[in-house]
Structure formats: C-alpha cells, structure tokens
Amino acid sequence: MKAAELAKSLGTTADTVRYYTRLGLLKPAKSVNGYKSYSNKEVSRLKFILSARNLGFSVADIKEIINESEDGKSACPLVRSLIKERLEETEKQFQAMLALRGKMSSALSRWEEMEDKAPTANMVCHLIENFEQIKKA
Amino acid sequence: MKAAELAKSLGTTADTVRYYTRLGLLKPAKSVNGYKSYSNKEVSRLKFILSARNLGFSVADIKEIINESEDGKSACPLVRSLIKERLEETEKQFQAMLALRGKMSSALSRWEEMEDKAPTANMVCHLIENFEQIKKA
C-alpha cells in the first residue's frame, strides 16, 4: 500500500501520511522500488492518530501515548491527564476568541458608519487608532 | 531610544520590536554604536501596530495597511474589508473551537468512569479508539 492509497482510504492527504512517517508514528516497510509500503497495521495506527487529532491531542501527545502503549503499559491514565490539559488550553483560547470576536464585530459595525480619512504624519488609520479610546468615551 | 526601551514603554518585548523592524514596519535610524535608534515616530507607529494586532489583524495585513497609507491614500476601505475577512475567519475558528471543546469535555467526563485497559496489537487506547463509536450507540 502506497502513501497516497493509505491516505485516501482514511480521508486524509499523502502529505499527512508522509509527515507522520517522518516523525516515526508510522513505520512502513521499504518496498522494492524504494517507496514506502504500508500494511494493515499502519491503517489502524493511522486511524488511531486521526481520531486522537480530532479529539484535540497534539501530534507530540500522540507520540507520547503510542510510546507508552508500545512499552506494554496502559496509556489510559496518560490520555486522561493529557486531555485535561488540552481542554484547559482550549477553554482559554475559546474565551480569547470569544472576546476577540466581540471586539472585531463591534469595530466592524462602528467603522461602517465612519468616514474615510487620509493618513497624517502621526496617524495611519483613524478607525484603528481611535477604536479603544472611543470605546471608553 | 533603544529597542528594549521602546518595547517597555508600550508594554511589549524587545523581540517583538526587533521582529517588526526586521519586517520593515519600523524603520529606526542606525545609532552611532551600530544599535538601532527609535524616534517618536516609531513610538506611534508601534502603538498603531499593537492596536491593530489587538483587533485581530495579521502582521501582513498591517504591512498592507501601512503601505497604503504611505502612498498617501486613505487606508480605511482596506481596513474595513480586511476586518470583514478576519472576522469571518475568527467566526469559523470560534465555531470549530466550540465544537472541539464540547467533544473534549464529553470525552473527559466519560473517560473518568471507564477502566484502564492494556494495549493490544490493534488497539493503542480504547478510550480514544472507541469514543466516536460509543457516541453513536
């Protein structure tokens, strides 16, 4: 099985397959022609990686998880602790995006009623430069 | 004014100042000793950049905006159209994060009641591997 076939069978790209292979998450055999040859084991391995990515784990997390399981240990405790961390990060980013979205949207609606101004020596764009101040007023 | 002074006066880092300088957004004079020397014009320029970053513009956007204004044109139309784009992107990312947060949080709570399992030949971690399926059941 070639990289592109594996990729297509799981709905991802050959570049992604090659990336995981470069990192050592997939370990294909070298086929005769020098191409990498992926077996059924790689299919389920990739399926696992994609599921984990989908749940918010980083590739580094996944590497750690796989290493643990390859040592014969249960990865479950690690998995639980990692997702706790990732969820906290996600929550922070989520709040940040929420705030940003509000700011952007309020800027957009305010700016639609404001006139254009030419730049001056100390002003690039009055829309941006006055935004925070106006807000306070 | 040295990079670190400029940075501190606006609550950012010297690395950030140097980064913007590298990109040509700040154009300090060369001081005698070879260090870069920032004037008051750079202070207001940096203030502008930080405000724009804060509103969700990318550094590339800001470069574009500054170029427009340095051509003597009003950057306002560009600014409005850029923020519209950025807001749409932010909205998409926001929805994605919302969904991800929900998925992660539901995974976490479910996994806390599930037992550890040792890995098998075709299973790295049953928590992850069974998550989507269980959800459907």
Place this chain on the structure above:
DNA sequence: CTTAGACCTGTGTCTAAGACACAGGTCAAG
C-alpha cells in the same frame, strides 16, 4: 584607568502541523 557585572545588541534558529514545490521514479495503455 580598569574591571566587573548588568543589560543590551543583531542574527540565526526554533516552534506546529502539515502544504507545497520539485526533480525524478513507476506503470499502464498504446
């Protein structure tokens, strides 16, 4: 004047997770 130490410099490299470019290899149809 000298020296120590604190602080600063510019430059180069690193990050995540692939996407993209590219020179070249493979392979089926003709």
Place this chain on the structure above:
DNA sequence: CTTGACCTGTGTCTTAGACACAGGTCTAAG
C-alpha cells in the same frame, strides 16, 4: 518504446514572535 498520469522522498515555507548566543555598551567600584 513512449507518452502521460500519478506517485515518490526531500526540502522549504507558513505565523508571530521566543529563545539562544557571542559579543558590545555602560555604569559603578576599585
């Protein structure tokens, strides 16, 4: 045997700075 479609591995690029590092500057003490 050749054309063309598709594939390969490798190297570089992306964001917005952070960090490392060898060395320069500057102030205070001796």
